[in-house]
Amino acid sequence: xxxxxxxEITWCPGCGNFGILTAIKNAINELVSxxxxxxxxxxxxxxxxxxxxxxxxxxxxxxxxxxxxxxxLTGMKLANKNxxxxxxxxxxxxxxEGISHLIHAAKRNTDITMVIHDNRVFALxxxxxxxxxxxxxxxxxxxxxxxxxxxxxxKLMLASGATFVARGYAGKPDHLKELIKKAVKHKxxxxxxxxxxxxxxNNTYQEYNKKVYNLNAEGHDISNFEAxxxxxxxxxxxxxxxxxxxxxxxxFESHFP
Amino acid sequence: xxxxxxxxxxxxGIKAAGKLFAKILNELGYFVFVLDDxxxxxxxxxxxxxxxxxxxxxxSHYVETDVLVALDEKTIKKHSKELKKGGVILFDSNSxxxxxxxxxxxxLVKQVGGVRIMRNVALLGALxxxxxxxxxxxKKVLEKTYPKAAEKNVAIAKLGYNxxxxxxxxxxxxxxxxxxxxxxxxxxxxAYGAVKAGLxxxxxxxxxxATPILHYLAKNSDKFGVKVVQPENEIGVINMALxxxxxxxxxxxxxxxxxxxxxxxxxxxxxMSETPIVIAEIQRPGPSTGVPTYTSQADLNFVINAGHGExxxxxxxxxxxxxxxxxxxxxxxxxxxxxxxxxxLGDKHLGxxxxxxxxxxxxxxxxxxxxxxxxxxxxRYAMTKDGISPxxxxxxKGTVVKSSSYEHDxxxxxxxxxxxxxxxxxxxxxxxxxxxxxxxxxxxxxxYGKGKxxxxxxxxxxxxxxxxxxxxxxxxxxxVIYMLPFPKKAVKKHLNxxxxxxxxxxxxxxxxxxxxxxxxxxxIKNKVLKYDxxxxxxxxxxxxxxxxxx
Numbered sequence: 029x030x031x032x033x034x035x036e037i038t039w040c041p042g043c044g045n046f047g048i049l050t051a052i053k054n055a056i057n058e059l060v061s062x063x064x065x066x067x068x069x070x071x072x073x074x075x076x077x078x079x080x081x082x083x084x085x086x087x088x089x090x091x092x093x094x095x096x097x098x099x100x101l102t103g104m105k106l107a108n109k110n111x112x113x114x115x116x117x118x119x120x121x122x123x124x125e126g127i128s129h130l131i132h133a134a135k136r137n138t139d140i141t142m143v144i145h146d147n148r149v150f151a152l153x154x155x156x157x158x159x160x161x162x163x164x165x166x167x168x169x170x171x172x173x174x175x176x177x178x179x180x181x182x183k184l185m186l187a188s189g190a191t192f193v194a195r196g197y198a199g200k201p202d203h204l205k206e207l208i209k210k211a212v213k214h215k216x217x218x219x220x221x222x223x224x225x226x227x228x229x230n231n232t233y234q235e236y237n238k239k240v241y242n243l244n245a246e247g248h249d250i251s252n253f254e255a256x257x258x259x260x261x262x263x264x265x266x267x268x269x270x271x272x273x274x275x276x277x278x279x280f281e282s283h284f285p
Numbered sequence: 286x287x288x289x290x291x292x293x294x295x296x297x298g299i300k301a302a303g304k305l306f307a308k309i310l311n312e313l314g315y316f317v318f319v320l321d322d323x324x325x326x327x328x329x330x331x332x333x334x335x336x337x338x339x340x341x342x343x344x345s346h347y348v349e350t351d352v353l354v355a356l357d358e359k360t361i362k363k364h365s366k367e368l369k370k371g372g373v374i375l376f377d378s379n380s381x382x383x384x385x386x387x388x389x390x391x392x393l394v395k396q397v398g399g400v401r402i403m404r405n406v407a408l409l410g411a412l413x414x415x416x417x418x419x420x421x422x423x424k425k426v427l428e429k430t431y432p433k434a435a436e437k438n439v440a441i442a443k444l445g446y447n448x449x450x451x452x453x454x455x456x457x458x459x460x461x462x463x464x465x466x467x468x469x470x471x472x473x474x475x476a477y478g479a480v481k482a483g484l485x486x487x488x489x490x491x492x493x494x495a496t497p498i499l500h501y502l503a504k505n506s507d508k509f510g511v512k513v514v515q516p517e518n519e520i521g522v523i524n525m526a527l528x529x530x531x532x533x534x535x536x537x538x539x540x541x542x543x544x545x546x547x548x549x550x551x552x553x554x555x556x557m558s559e560t561p562i563v564i565a566e567i568q569r570p571g572p573s574t575g576v577p578t579y580t581s582q583a584d585l586n587f588v589i590n591a592g593h594g595e596x597x598x599x600x601x602x603x604x605x606x607x608x609x610x611x612x613x614x615x616x617x618x619x620x621x622x623x624x625x626x627x628x629x630l631g632d633k634h635l636g637x638x639x640x641x642x643x644x645x646x647x648x649x650x651x652x653x654x655x656x657x658x659x660x661x662x663x664x665r666y667a668m669t670k671d672g673i674s675p676x677x678x679x680x681x682k683g684t685v686v687k688s689s690s691y692e693h694d695x696x697x698x699x700x701x702x703x704x705x706x707x708x709x710x711x712x713x714x715x716x717x718x719x720x721x722x723x724x725x726x727x728x729x730x731x732x733y734g735k736g737k738x739x740x741x742x743x744x745x746x747x748x749x750x751x752x753x754x755x756x757x758x759x760x761x762x763x764x765v766i767y768m769l770p771f772p773k774k775a776v777k778k779h780l781n782x783x784x785x786x787x788x789x790x791x792x793x794x795x796x797x798x799x800x801x802x803x804x805x806x807x808x809i810k811n812k813v814l815k816y817d818x819x820x821x822x823x824x825x826x827x828x829x830x831x832x833x834x835x
Binding site for chain 1: 485486488507510512514516517518520521522524525526527528529530531532533534536550551554558678679680681682683684685686687688689690691693696697698699
C-alpha cells in the first residue's frame with residue numbers, strides 16, 4: 029500500500045527521521061495486512077522536525093501543537109475506542125514542553141503509542157539544548173555548554189507507570205518497525221524512544237552505530253521491572269535498544285461505558 | 286418579596302440549608318433566588334446564603350432580611366444590621382449568645398443521635414414554623430433530598446419545628462401559591478443545556494467557580510451518557526477536548542480566567558484546525574488568583590481577544606439561569622455548525638446562584654455538523670462559499686481526515702505558499718460573516734420594558750438591574766448576550782434613541798461600555814461599576830441608577 033502524500037519531504041539529507049518514516053510506514057502496512065482497518069489508524073504529532081511526519085503518511089492525522097500530543101490522542105480514544113492512535117513527539121517537544129502530559133498519559137495507561145524522535149537537540153529552532161542534551165552541550169543558547177544534566181526518558185516512563193517501554197534506533201528501521209508494531213498491539217500506554225541522529229546539530233550516527241545492541245537478544249527479562257531500571261541506566265559503554273519492560277494493566281478508556 | 290439569611294462556618298452545612306429552604310419555598314410555588322457566599326477555605330470562616338422569595342418572578346437576592354438564621358456568632362455580628370423592622374434572629378442557643386429566638390439546636394440533634402452538622406436541619410424546622418410553613422412540605426423535601434437518611438433528618442426538623450411552636454410566634458403564613466418549578470444554578474444550567482444539545486464528553490481541571498459543572502456532570506455521567514475526564518492541567522484539558530472533537534465527539538470544557546489563560550494556545554489551534562469546542566469560562570475576580578470564590582465580569586476584553594492570530598470565535602454571555610441553559614445548548618450548536626470555538630462567558634454569581642426557572646427542553650438547540658460522505662478525495666478543508674467544509678471523522682472507510690495547526694491546503698497538508706495561506710485565511714473568516722448573520726437571528730440582545738432612558742448591561746448583572754428597574758419608570762433595559770460577534774446594529778438602535786444611557790457591569794474599567802464605543806462610536810459616560818468582588822444588590826444599585834437617571 030502506497031502511503032505517500034503530496035507533501036514534499038523537507039528534512040535534511042541523512043536525517044534520522046527518514047529511518048523512522050520508513051519504519052512507521054512499513055509497520056502501518058503490515059498492521060493493515062494483519063487486519064487493522066486502515067481507516068481506524070490515526071497519527072498525531074507535536075511541533076518540530078519530527079512533526080512533519082504526519083504530512084508524509086496518508087492516514088488520518090492531527091498535526092497538533094508543541095508538546096500536546098498525549099492528551100490529543102487520549103481525547104480521540106475517549107471519542108472512539110476503535111481508533112488505533114499513534115503519536116510522534118520530539119525530545120524538546122515532549123520532555124521539555126509537554127512532559128506533564130507524557131507522564132500522565134503513562135499513569136492513565138491510555139491505549140496509545142508514543143514514538144519519541146529523540147535527537148537530543150532542538151533542531152528546527154536551529155540547535156538549542158533540550159531535556160536530553162548531554163551536560164556541556166554547546167548550542168546557540170548555551171555557547172559555554174549546557175549546565176544541566178539530561179533526564180533519563182526510559183527511567184521516567186518506568187517510574188510513571190508505562191506498561192510498554194522500548195527504545196529503537198533510527199539507524200535500524202527494521203528493528204524499529206517491529207518495536208512499533210509490538211507497541212501498537214500492546215493494550216495500554218506504549219512508549220518507544222527512538223535514538224535519532226541530527227546530521228546538522230547533533231550527529232550521533234557513529235556513536236550509536238558503535239554502542240547500540242539489542243537487549244532482547246541477550247536474555248533480558250521484559251517482565252522484570254528492576255532489570256528494566258538497571259538497563260535504563262546503561263549508556264556510556266553500550267546502549268541497549270529493544271523492549272525494556274512490558275506488563276498488562278487496565279486501559280483508561282475501558283473504564284468508560 | 287422576603288429574604289432569609291442563613292450563616293455559619295464552612296462545614297456547618299450553610300449551603301445545604303439554603304438549598305433545602307429554597308426547595309421548600311419552590312415546593313410552595315414561590316419564585317426563589319439563592320445567593321451562596323463563601324470564602325476560599327474548607328472549614329471555619331464565614332459562609333452565608335441569602336434566600337429571597339416572592340410570588341412574582343425574582344431575578345436577584347436582596348440583602349435586607351426578614352429572618353436571620355445564625356449557626357455562629359459571627360453571623361450575628363455581620364448580618365444583624367441587615368435585619369428588617371420586625372425581623373427575627375433565629376440562632377442555635379447551644380453555641381450562640383444573641384438577642385432573638387434561641388433554639389437549642391445541638392441538644393435537639395443529640396436527642397435523636399444526630400451529628401453536629403444536622404443543627405442546620407433543626408434550625409430549618411424552627412424557621413419553617415416561624416414562616417408558617419406546613420411541616421408536611423418540610424418532610425417531603427427532606428425525604429426527597431436525603432432518601433437514605435430521611436428518618437433522622439425529619440425527626441430533627443420536627444423537633445426544631447415543635448420547639449418553635451411551643452416557644453415563639455409565627456411572623457408569616459406561607460401557603461401554596463403555585464406549582465413548583467426547576468431550582469437550578471447557572472452552572473448546572475450550562476451543563477444541562479449542553480447535555481440536551483447532545484454533549485458526549487466533558488473535560489475539566491478543577492477551578493472555582495467553574496468546578497460545579499464538573500461535579501454535576503461527573504455525578505450524572507451515566508444518566509446523561511456523558512464521559513467526564515479530569516486531566517493533568519488546563520492545557521491537557523483543551524488538547525484532549527480537541528482530540529475528542531476531531532474524532533467526532535461533542536465536547537465541552539470548563540474553567541475560570543486563569544485556566545482559560547492556559548488554554549489560549551490551543552484555543553488558537555481550534556480556530557486553525559477548525560475543531561468544534563465549547564469552553565465555559567466562569568469568571569472570578571482577578572488579576573491573577575484574585576478573589577477566588579467571588580464574582581466579577583472583568584474577563585470580557587480578555588476572552589473576546591483570546592488566542593493568537595485571527596480566527597472565527599463566538600462569545601456568548603448568558604445572564605440568567607434560563608439563558609444559561611438555552612445559550613449553552615446554542616453554544617454547542619454553533620460550535621459544530623461552524624467548526625470553531627464558542628466561549629460561554631459566565632461568572633460566579635450566575636454560576637453558583639440558585640434560581641427557580643422554567644425551561645422548555647424542546648426549545649433548546651441541538652448540535653449537528655454539516656457532514657461529508659468522505660471518500661478517496663476527501664478534503665477536510667474544502668473551499669466553500671460560506672467557509673464551512675463538511676466534516677468527516679477518522680474511522681470512515683476509504684477516507685483520510687487530516688487536521689492541522691499549520692496553515693494547510695484543502696487536504697490538510699502543510700503549506701507556506703502565500704496564495705494558499707491567503708485563501709485559507711479568507712475561508713476561515715468567511716465563516717465569521719456567516720456567523721454574524723446567524724447571530725442576528727438568535728437572541729443577541731434582550732430588551733426589557735419601554736422607556737426613554739436605557740440601562741445597558743450584560744451577564745449576571747441583569748438580575749439586580751431587573752429588580753432595581755421594578756422601582757424605576759420610563760426605563761428600557763438592554764442586555765447584550767452575544768459579545769462576539771457583537772450585535773452592533775441592535776445596540777446602536779437602542780442607544781441612539783435613548784435620552785439617557787447608563788451602563789451597569791461588575792468590573793473597574795467599564796469593558797462593555799468601552800466595547801460599545803469601539804464598535805458603535807457611542808460613548809456611554811454614565812457607568813455603574815462594581816469591582817469589590819461582590820455582586821450587585823438591587824437596593825444599592827437602585828440608588829446609583831436613580832442618581833444617573835434623575
